[in-house]
Amino acid sequence: MQVPNPSYRYYQKFKGVWKSDDGACTAEFTEHGKIMAEYGGARLESYYDVSGIDPLDSMNPQPVPGLMEMAGFGEVRHPGECMRFHISNRTFYDGDKTLYSLTAWYTFDAVLKFELMDLNDGGRNEITMKKEETVSVPDTMIGSVDADGSYHCGCGYVGPASKFCPECGKMI
Known part of the structure; x- marks a missing residue:
């Protein structure tokens, strides 16, 4: 028997409010695959999907060959990454300004990681998120x-x- 929505178990796992240690970044995941996040006054509201990653692939953080082995078409695996978030619109907006782009993954150590890339200068900020206890x-x-x-x-x-x-x- 096929599962109607195989990602539902992940939505249940991640639903709730997640915060960074310093409180600068907050994200809420719903059981219907929606993410709402805020960082430095900028907001993201989008839908997400989660896929598991083969443990052997996550041991070597290197680009995976992309479309016809062309440079720039690969995706990076992060150390310890066991689940990858696929976010439909990864951009944080402050009004009509686009400020950050989000990459998110979950590790074998049960930690949610956000990597925010500043779209103005290209700087990257990695944030560790923890689930708020309810x-x-x-x-x-x-x-x-x-x-x-x-x-x-x-x-x-x-x-x-x-x-x-x-x-x-x-x-x-």
């Missing part, structure tokens, strides 16, 4: 009301109990 509600609490009157809905709403959930409209 507080989750235990499954036993979903659909229940606490002793203090807080309702926990399956959509994520937590607040005062009433007849309907104000977020999704579900009857309580």
Whole structure:
């Protein structure tokens, strides 16, 4: 049986908010393959796909031969890279100015790496991203009301109990 969307497992793995150590770069990945990122006031909003890489290929960070072995048509493998992000529009915009181009990959060490190339001077900045931990509600609490009157809905709403959930409209 064929999987309808083989990348869905990757979307689930990466969904959430990722931040750099210094907080200068923030990215949010959705389970539907969308990425929204911000760096230095510039924003990127695009769609992405993820593909796994053969571990032997990632040991040697060298250009892979491209179209008819022509120079400039190869892609570089980064050390430790195990998953490559294919982003449909890799450009960060600040208003109508294009500032950065993004390359992203995931490593065997469970680290997400962004490489931002400054489109004005060609300088490259490699950023290590970490997933922001989210507080989750235990499954036993979903659909229940606490002793203090807080309702926990399956959509994520937590607040005062009433007849309907104000977020999704579900009857309580």
